Amino acid sequence: MATETHGEAEAGLVFHPMDQFQVTPLFGDGTVEWFTITNVTLWMGLTVLSIVALLVFGARGRALVPTRSQSVAELAYGLVYKMVEDVTGKDGVVYFPYIMTVFMFILMANFLGLLPLAFTTTSHIAVTAVLALAVFLAVTVLGFVKNGFGFLSLFWISSAPLILRPILALIEVISYFVRPVSHSIRLAGNMMAGHAVIKVFAAFAPLVLISTGIGLVVTPLSILAITAIYALEVLVAFIQAYVFAILTCVYLRDALHPHH
Amino acid sequence: MTGDIVQMGAYIGAGLACIGMGGAALGVGNVVGNFLSGALRNPSAAGGQTATMFIGIAFAEALGIFSFLVALLLMFAV
Numbered sequence: 001m002a003t004e005t006h007g008e009a010e011a012g013l014v015f016h017p018m019d020q021f022q023v024t025p026l027f028g029d030g031t032v033e034w035f036t037i038t039n040v041t042l043w044m045g046l047t048v049l050s051i052v053a054l055l056v057f058g059a060r061g062r063a064l065v066p067t068r069s070q071s072v073a074e075l076a077y078g079l080v081y082k083m084v085e086d087v088t089g090k091d092g093v094v095y096f097p098y099i100m101t102v103f104m105f106i107l108m109a110n111f112l113g114l115l116p117l118a119f120t121t122t123s124h125i126a127v128t129a130v131l132a133l134a135v136f137l138a139v140t141v142l143g144f145v146k147n148g149f150g151f152l153s154l155f156w157i158s159s160a161p162l163i164l165r166p167i168l169a170l171i172e173v174i175s176y177f178v179r180p181v182s183h184s185i186r187l188a189g190n191m192m193a194g195h196a197v198i199k200v201f202a203a204f205a206p207l208v209l210i211s212t213g214i215g216l217v218v219t220p221l222s223i224l225a226i227t228a229i230y231a232l233e234v235l236v237a238f239i240q241a242y243v244f245a246i247l248t249c250v251y252l253r254d255a256l257h258p259h260h
Numbered sequence: 261m262t263g264d265i266v267q268m269g270a271y272i273g274a275g276l277a278c279i280g281m282g283g284a285a286l287g288v289g290n291v292v293g294n295f296l297s298g299a300l301r302n303p304s305a306a307g308g309q310t311a312t313m314f315i316g317i318a319f320a321e322a323l324g325i326f327s328f329l330v331a332l333l334l335m336f337a338v
Binding site for chain 1 (some may be wrong): 272294308311315317322325326328329330332336
């Protein structure tokens with residue numbers, strides 16, 4: 001089904017809302033192997049470069065009165081630091097660099113994906129699943145290292161009535177293993193859905209070219225809708241990075257303090 | 261008539277899966293609405309609970325995203 005031709009052929013613009021998520025090799029037109037340099041590689045590299053530009057070169061001045069880029073860098077640092085401290089507690093601050101890294105990567109990937117003609121790396125479940133699985137594995141290993149088998153008391157809720165505890169334990173175990181799934185799909189789904197909706201309205205925008213009757217009404221409305229949804233997507237790009245980081249903090253808190 | 265009945269079923273199923281997104285919308289609205297009504301009664305305590313609100317939004321939204329995923333799988337993977 002993915003191979004059939006979609007799109008508004010009569011408008012002269014043949015594209016499908018999901019076409020923007022295709023992974024294509026940058027050089028040549030061969031098959032995509034694991035070592036092939038694709039547009040995903042390019043935009044991930046640009047993501048890392050933009051983080052370096054903001055946090056290393058932007059904040060290099062270390063001025064008492066910060067420049068614009070330095071204050072943005074300090075804002076991001078302070079936001080994540082306060083989040084880790086509030087959610088995880090004082091002993092979770094050791095893991096701040098990891099959460100800052102994940103947060104900045106997702107934030108920059110989301111923002112770069114909003115540029116026209118850009119590729120949104122975080123819209124692929126393959127990318128977000130790696131990020132979420134890394135968090136899941138790290139948190140599980142950390143929980144066992146810090147608490148030993150006491151980590152399993154996360155699933156055995158001692159404040160609940162005894163008769164309910166096995167049922168609650170089952171639910172807790174299921175919800176624990178669903179975490180990486182929901183953690184990754186939340187980010188990828190939000191990004192994919194938002195960008196697909198923009199493209200759906202973009203397909204309506206050139207309607208005035210083929211029909212001046214209804215097109216005069218539909219084209220301005222769809223351009224207005226693209227603008228509004230784009231503004232919403234800027235907000236969503238930040239909120240999803242924030243949510244990903246804050247959920248990482250929550251999982252980390254569960255690993256450090258499994259007793260409810 | 262082109263296509264087959266399996267494809268028709270997949271499209272109908274994808275449409276039905278979108279009902280779940282409405283549920284997620286209700287959930288997120290409920291979380292934020294209750295947060296706001298609590299925050300307006302005690303604005304001084306609201307600032308510290310913003311993170312909790314976002315966690316609640318994320319959990320409510322995850323289930324809607326699952327239905328979106330089901331719709332996508334039906335449209336492009338089945």
